[in-house]
Amino acid sequence: MSRIAPCAARAREQERGLLIPYLVAGDPDFATTLALMRELVARGADMIELGIPFSDPSSDGPVIQRGVERALAGGATLAGVLELARRFRDQDGRTPVILMGYLNPIEIMGYGEFTAGCARAGVDGVLVVDMPPAEAGDLPALLAGQGIDRIFLVSPTTTPGRAREIIEYTSGYLYYVSLKGVTGAALEDRESVAGNIAGLRKLTDLPIIIGFGIRDEETALAMNALGDGVIIGSALVEKIEQLPPEATGHPEAIGEAAELIGKVRRALDHDGKRVS
Amino acid sequence: MHEPAPELRREFSGPDESGHFGPYGGAFVGETLVRAVAELAEAYASLSAKPEFWREFDADLADYVGRPSPLYLAERLGEAWGGARIWLKREDLNHTGAHKINNTIGQALLAKHMGKTRLIAETGAGQHGVASATVAARMGLECHVYMGAEDIVRQAPNVYRMKLLGARVIAVESGSRTLKDAMNEALRDWATHVDDTYYIIGTVAGPHPYPRMVRDFQSVIGREARRQFLERTGVLPDALVACVGGGSNAIGLFHPFLGDSDVAMYGVEAAGRGLDTPDHAAPLCAGRPGVLHGNRTYLMTDEHGQILDTHSVSAGLDYPGVGPEHAWLKDLERVRYVGATDRETLEAFHQLTRLEGIIPALESSHALAWAGRLAAKMKSGQNLLVNLSGRGDKDIEAVARLEGADFGTV
Numbered sequence: 001m002s003r004i005a006p007c008a009a010r011a012r013e014q015e016r017g018l019l020i021p022y023l024v025a026g027d028p029d030f031a032t033t034l035a036l037m038r039e040l041v042a043r044g045a046d047m048i049e050l051g052i053p054f055s056d057p058s059s060d061g062p063v064i065q066r067g068v069e070r071a072l073a074g075g076a077t078l079a080g081v082l083e084l085a086r087r088f089r090d091q092d093g094r095t096p097v098i099l100m101g102y103l104n105p106i107e108i109m110g111y112g113e114f115t116a117g118c119a120r121a122g123v124d125g126v127l128v129v130d131m132p133p134a135e136a137g138d139l140p141a142l143l144a145g146q147g148i149d150r151i152f153l154v155s156p157t158t159t160p161g162r163a164r165e166i167i168e169y170t171s172g173y174l175y176y177v178s179l180k181g182v183t184g185a186a187l188e189d190r191e192s193v194a195g196n197i198a199g200l201r202k203l204t205d206l207p208i209i210i211g212f213g214i215r216d217e218e219t220a221l222a223m224n225a226l227g228d229g230v231i232i233g234s235a236l237v238e239k240i241e242q243l244p245p246e247a248t249g250h251p252e253a254i255g256e257a258a259e260l261i262g263k264v265r266r267a268l269d270h271d272g273k274r275v276s
Numbered sequence: 277m278h279e280p281a282p283e284l285r286r287e288f289s290g291p292d293e294s295g296h297f298g299p300y301g302g303a304f305v306g307e308t309l310v311r312a313v314a315e316l317a318e319a320y321a322s323l324s325a326k327p328e329f330w331r332e333f334d335a336d337l338a339d340y341v342g343r344p345s346p347l348y349l350a351e352r353l354g355e356a357w358g359g360a361r362i363w364l365k366r367e368d369l370n371h372t373g374a375h376k377i378n379n380t381i382g383q384a385l386l387a388k389h390m391g392k393t394r395l396i397a398e399t400g401a402g403q404h405g406v407a408s409a410t411v412a413a414r415m416g417l418e419c420h421v422y423m424g425a426e427d428i429v430r431q432a433p434n435v436y437r438m439k440l441l442g443a444r445v446i447a448v449e450s451g452s453r454t455l456k457d458a459m460n461e462a463l464r465d466w467a468t469h470v471d472d473t474y475y476i477i478g479t480v481a482g483p484h485p486y487p488r489m490v491r492d493f494q495s496v497i498g499r500e501a502r503r504q505f506l507e508r509t510g511v512l513p514d515a516l517v518a519c520v521g522g523g524s525n526a527i528g529l530f531h532p533f534l535g536d537s538d539v540a541m542y543g544v545e546a547a548g549r550g551l552d553t554p555d556h557a558a559p560l561c562a563g564r565p566g567v568l569h570g571n572r573t574y575l576m577t578d579e580h581g582q583i584l585d586t587h588s589v590s591a592g593l594d595y596p597g598v599g600p601e602h603a604w605l606k607d608l609e610r611v612r613y614v615g616a617t618d619r620e621t622l623e624a625f626h627q628l629t630r631l632e633g634i635i636p637a638l639e640s641s642h643a644l645a646w647a648g649r650l651a652a653k654m655k656s657g658q659n660l661l662v663n664l665s666g667r668g669d670k671d672i673e674a675v676a677r678l679e680g681a682d683f684g685t686v
């Protein structure tokens with residue numbers, strides 16, 4: 001069964017925002033990603049979103065594009081990502097792992113084999129960026145059959161009627177895209193986020209996690225105040241870009257990259273205590 | 277609006293309401309673009325139901341593009357090849373030099389009706405970029421064209437034409453730096469400027485409604501050709517041949533003939549250095565179904581689902597996907613998809629130039645290369661119609677470079 005709901009329930013009980021780092025699996029190699037995942041959890045990540053590298057990431061900005069290019073240059077494949085998730089799961093039975101990616105690698109592997117692989121690897125949720133619910137075929141049912149959550153995006157351009165439809169397909173959490181644009185863009189229109197989240201609250205009890213454009217304590221606090229947590233992607237991938245070669249031999253460098261999440265964790269926790 | 281096309285069998289009458297041709301097509305886009313794509317589908321459905329829209333379209337094609345384009349009997353070429361008579365549908369004579377303008381005229385009208393002020397486009401050979409910059413200039417709209425850095429080098433004359441027309445050309449340095457990467461970048465731009473921007477896709481690919489809409493605009497080619505052919509010969513052609521990049525000139529020619537079951541159709545993909553090498557751009561001949569750029573279709577993808585780098589001598593065919601309707605027509609076996617290599621293509625390029633005084637685009641030369649092989653196997657009374665999708669002015673520098681000729685000396 002997915003670990004996402006229990007994780008979200010714990011955070012709710014403790015009145016703390018969920019903190020979810022995103023990193024590209026295999027950037028620049030799987031050993032580094034595994035070391036980073038452990039370090040991120042140690043520094044307060046509640047869940048981890050693992051990006052499946054794809055050659056044509058048309059919803060991503062330049063930072064994640066470069067991360068994907070590094071991962072592919074290192075030979076990353078979807079099968080390798082599943083193996084990475086499994087190795088993480090062997091060491092950490094508690095932290096939810098969500099795979100996020102584009103449809104083609106999953107389509108070529110086959111929905112059945114992909115779902116079985118996720119189940120074996122202890123993956124808790126799947127988000128396919130370019131697969132709206134209407135085009136999802138039998139993938140949601142297959143994932144549901146294995147107790148794996150189906151995460152979908154809601155964006156500033158989503159109409160209320162469509163949000164209702166998306167929510168029907170969604171489990172685990174709802175991913176609210178904070179801006180019109182690609183990953184790594186600047187968060188400009190904060191007011192519209194507040195209004196849109198308020199609208200979504202009327203439609204669902206699912207945790208609403210906000211992502212895109214969140215890159216430091218300040219943006220994380222502002223967005224966490226509106227939702228149930230935040231996702232930090234490009235800002236972390238930027239740190240990973242600066243890792244020295246053979247980074248697994250430099251645990252201090254890995255720790256330094258992951259410390260972005262440590263800082264945001266402390267800011268969110270401090271904020272939580274103040275509020276309660 | 278137009279003269280009635282022959283009744284289509286149900287399987288040829290796609291797409292369905294949500295944009296599917298059998299298992300292909302659809303609208304696989306990120307959430308930020310879902311509404312934009314749906315609004316476009318609605319706007320097109322409502323406008324295309326109005327005769328005034330098509331009157332405006334037809335008037336622009338007549339007065340601005342110069343349609344109808346001629347149907348030309350290439351006698352010396354036919355003699356050289358032996359066998360069938362060779363007819364050329366002269367899309368190369370259109371304003372801006374290719375079929376691409378038929379589509380940009382239609383989409384610009386749509387953009388105007390939707391109140392969009394900013395046009396974006398992707399381009400490979402630069403023909404679609406030029407056609408987009410052209411309609412933008414004519415309508416006083418802002419135009420941004422994404423073009424792979426590699427294609428900018430290969431198609432320099434077109435880059436300058438776009439600039440002269442007032443468009444901003446943006447070099448795309450990511451991925452393989454060709455057409456597919458330009459399309460990724462255009463999709464990113466669209467998601468970022470979704471409120472005021474109209475994305476003019478240049479071929480029958482992308483999310484619904486593009487494959488249908490672009491086909492409808494390009495079908496003027498086949499409607500004209502069918503009428504012209506009947507007028508000139510009293511019969512229908514025995515076979516049609518067109519090159520296939522994304523597939524817009526091919527579907528434009530084929531679609532009005534789909535109901536004519538005696539007319540054979542051949543789509544010619546870029547076989548590059550050979551279909552048995554990795555260096556080609558022939559997803560229908562040598563790829564498999566997957567999802568890219570908003571639709572399910574045949575793709576050049578490896579066993580891990582990564583999109584493969586493609587190769588073709590012609591930038592306009594250098595694309596790893598193909599329109600979903602072609603994927604469906606392949607599975608239905610209504611159209612046969614074949615390949616022409618770089619070498620065969622260059623040979624055909626020179627042949628048409630020398631024998632008929634027509635310099636064809638390298639894209640169109642692929643269709644000619646296959647047509648030559650096909651014609652030789654046909655009987656002398658038979659007729660072969662080739663879509664000459666564009667002229668080769670943009671390519672002469674590239675051809676000189678490829679053949680080590682000294683460009684500019686006598």
Ligand SMILES: Cc1ncc(COP(=O)(O)O)c(C=O)c1O
Pocket residue numbers: 374375376400401402403404478479480519520521522523524525526591592593637639640665666667
């Ligand atoms: C002259 C010409 N023909 C054909 C093509 C290929 O596009 P399509 O397959 O959509 O007709 C291009 C693309 O740039 C072109 O410029």
